[in-house]
Amino acid sequence: xxxxxxxxxxxxxxxxxxVVSVAGLRGGLSRKPxxxxxxxxxxxxxxxxxxxxxxxxxADGKSxxxxxxxxxxxxxxxxLDETATGxxxxxxxxxxxxxxxxxxxxxxxxxxxxxxxxxxxxxxxDGNGFTxxxxxxxxxxxxxxxxxxxxxxxxxxxITYGKNLMYPYADKLVPNDRWAVVAYVRALQxxxxxxxxxxxxxxxxxxx
Amino acid sequence: MSxxxxxxxxxxxxxxxxxxxxxxxxxxxxITYYVTPKYTRVGYQPKQPVAFSHAIHAGQxxxxxxxxxxxxxxxxFSNIPSTSTCMNCHSQVKKDSDKLALxxxxxxxxxxxxxxxxxxxxxxxxxxxxxxxxxxxxxxxCHGEIQKMDEVAHAKPLSMGFCLECHREPEKYIRPNDLVTxxxxxxxxxxxxxxVHDWKVQPGQSCSTCHR
Numbered sequence: 001x002x003x004x005x006x007x008x009x010x011x012x013x014x015x016x017x018x019v020v021s022v023a024g025l026r027g028g029l030s031r032k033p034x035x036x037x038x039x040x041x042x043x044x045x046x047x048x049x050x051x052x053x054x055x056x057x058x059a060d061g062k063s064x065x066x067x068x069x070x071x072x073x074x075x076x077x078x079x080l081d082e083t084a085t086g087x088x089x090x091x092x093x094x095x096x097x098x099x100x101x102x103x104x105x106x107x108x109x110x111x112x113x114x115x116x117x118x119x120x121x122x123x124x125x126d127g128n129g130f131t132x133x134x135x136x137x138x139x140x141x142x143x144x145x146x147x148x149x150x151x152x153x154x155x156x157x158x159i160t161y162g163k164n165l166m167y168p169y170a171d172k173l174v175p176n177d178r179w180a181v182v183a184y185v186r187a188l189q190x191x192x193x194x195x196x197x198x199x200x201x202x203x204x205x206x207x208x
Numbered sequence: 209m210s211x212x213x214x215x216x217x218x219x220x221x222x223x224x225x226x227x228x229x230x231x232x233x234x235x236x237x238x239i240t241y242y243v244t245p246k247y248t249r250v251g252y253q254p255k256q257p258v259a260f261s262h263a264i265h266a267g268q269x270x271x272x273x274x275x276x277x278x279x280x281x282x283x284x285f286s287n288i289p290s291t292s293t294c295m296n297c298h299s300q301v302k303k304d305s306d307k308l309a310l311x312x313x314x315x316x317x318x319x320x321x322x323x324x325x326x327x328x329x330x331x332x333x334x335x336x337x338x339x340x341x342x343x344x345x346x347x348x349x350c351h352g353e354i355q356k357m358d359e360v361a362h363a364k365p366l367s368m369g370f371c372l373e374c375h376r377e378p379e380k381y382i383r384p385n386d387l388v389t390x391x392x393x394x395x396x397x398x399x400x401x402x403x404v405h406d407w408k409v410q411p412g413q414s415c416s417t418c419h420r
Contacts, residue, residue, distance in 0.1 A: 004223055012230060019238065026247045029361055034249040042330040049285050051325070062320070111386070115272040119297070130269055134301045167296045172278045 084175050086156035093153030097186075099179045109184030112177050116169055125188040138165050148189050155182050245365035253361035254324040259307050266391075267355040273347060273389040280347075284336040288323050291315045326362050327351065334420050341389075343409055344382040348391040349374065355391050371418065375411035379404045 024030075036042050052061040067073060082094050099105060114123065122128040125142035132139055140147065147155070159178045162168035173181065196204065241247065265271050274280060276289035291314040298308055314321045327350075329335050341347070347354065352363025364370060374381050379400035387393045403409070411417075 001219060001222070004219070005226070008223075008227055008230075012234070016234065023242060023247075026241070027251050029251045029253045031253065031255055033254070034245075034252050034362070036330075037243055037248065041332050044331040046331065050288055050320075115274050119269075119271060119275065131297055131301055134297075135303070136297065136300050165300065167292060167299065171290070171292075172275075 082153075083179070086153035086160065088153075093151035094156070095151050095153070097152050097179050097183055099176065099183075101183045101186075105180050106183050106187050108177065109180035109182070109187075112173060112181050113184045116172055117181065120166075125185065140166075142185055143189055143192050148193075152179075152182050152186070155185060245367040245370075249362050250365055251361055252326060253359055254326060256323055256359065257321055258310050258323075259359075261358045262354045262360060263356055263358045273354075280337045281341055282338055284338060286337045291321060326360055327366065329366060333418050335418070342385065343407065344385050344388060344403065345374075345378070346381075346383060346388045346391060346393070349381050353391060368418075372413065375413050375417075378409050378411055382409065 047063045049064050051063045058065070082088060083098050086094050088094055118129055120127075120129040120131050120136055120139045121142055127139045127141035129136075129139065156178050158166065159173060159181060160168060160170045160175075169178075265276075266273060276293055277286045278289075280286040291311055294308075294311050295315050298305075298311060302308060303312075310321060313319075340350075350364055350366065352361075354360060382400045382403050383393060383395065383398060384403075
């Protein structure tokens with residue numbers, strides 16, 4: 001019996017050590033895709049965004065489709081007015097924000113600006129975001145007189161289509177968010193244009 | 209006759225009585241430890257076609273997650289950024305780097321980069337990003353500390369038990385909505401219980417919440 005115990009326990013210990021050393025502990029890194037233990041209905045033949053479709057209908061295999069040439073989505077067809085284009089019917093820029101500029105809109109604009117614009121234009125619009133330290137050249141300073149005088153619609157258009165070295169942001173900001181960003185850019189500009197006389201008396205005394 | 213069963217076989221029942229429980233318990237322990245998403249999924253770190261690093265972009269440079277994963281607030285699906293998103297910066301930043309060759313090719317040809325998907329719930333589970341990130345649930349609870357990863361690895365099990373742990377007690381995890389993408393946020397005095405009550409946060413626990 002003793003002999004049996006010795007054999008049995010050493011084989012058992014060897015087996016445990018082998019399994020643990022082959023399988024590793026929880027949380028170890030692995031290049032291999034996870035095992036699906038009971039893969040019953042885990043992966044169904046349906047389309048997920050951004051995958052290869054596995055569906056004979058699409059020659060390029062992409063499950064996320066681009067618009068076929070010459071077509072317009074119903075959404076964009078419905079909204080070809082000033083709010084969606086930044087242009088008036090005669091093609092001139094819309095002068096002022098067509099949305100009503102409320103504190104809520106500016107707050108939204110600030111949040112979006114900080115995410116999408118600040119990496120290049122800087123939190124305050126000085127054109128000194130972190131990318132400029134890594135070779136991003138020619139980033140516009142939003143406090144330029146030219147940009148202050150620019151119509152709101154043209155800034156909207158820059159966000160939609162980009163300009164020269166700046167790439168478009170239409171895929172990241174829906175039209176209403178673009179107007180919110182325009183409103184916030186205006187708020188940043190105004191913040192630099194204030195005169196000393198406009199500061200409330202109590203605060204003015206503390207200014208240097 | 210006496211040779212068919214040698215003498216030692218008399219001890220077989222005793223040997224079995226000793227061995228069976230040990231083997232049984234070992235098997236149970238092994239299965240509990242290994243046959244669970246905590247082992248099978250956590251740590252999955254596929255090799256990606258481009259050596260993109262979240263530790264650089266989201267950590268060191270502090271880019272907001274939404275700059276790239278911009279669908280996360282408005283849809284169930286958190287998109288992987290298109291190549292043009294990378295080119296916003298890399299048209300000028302490190303524009304000759306070898307590591308970015310595939311990005312430039314993809315931008316020129318329109319052929320998407322084939323990133324390997326890491327997190328994946330089974331298709332019979334309904335998951336939705338926007339309901340979570342608009343209710344003060346941060347990426348970090350479900351994806352781990354992405355901003356420190358050079359290569360993304362699966363950090364949480366994403367099993368049914370994992371989802372329910374939070375659905376039962378959201379007050380332990382909830383945070384102010386504008387801090388959802390600040391993964392290193394530490395709670396100093398934010399009252400989760402009050403937020404859950406005031407915002408009427410009620411994550412469903414019935415089966416049809418997630419299996420619909």
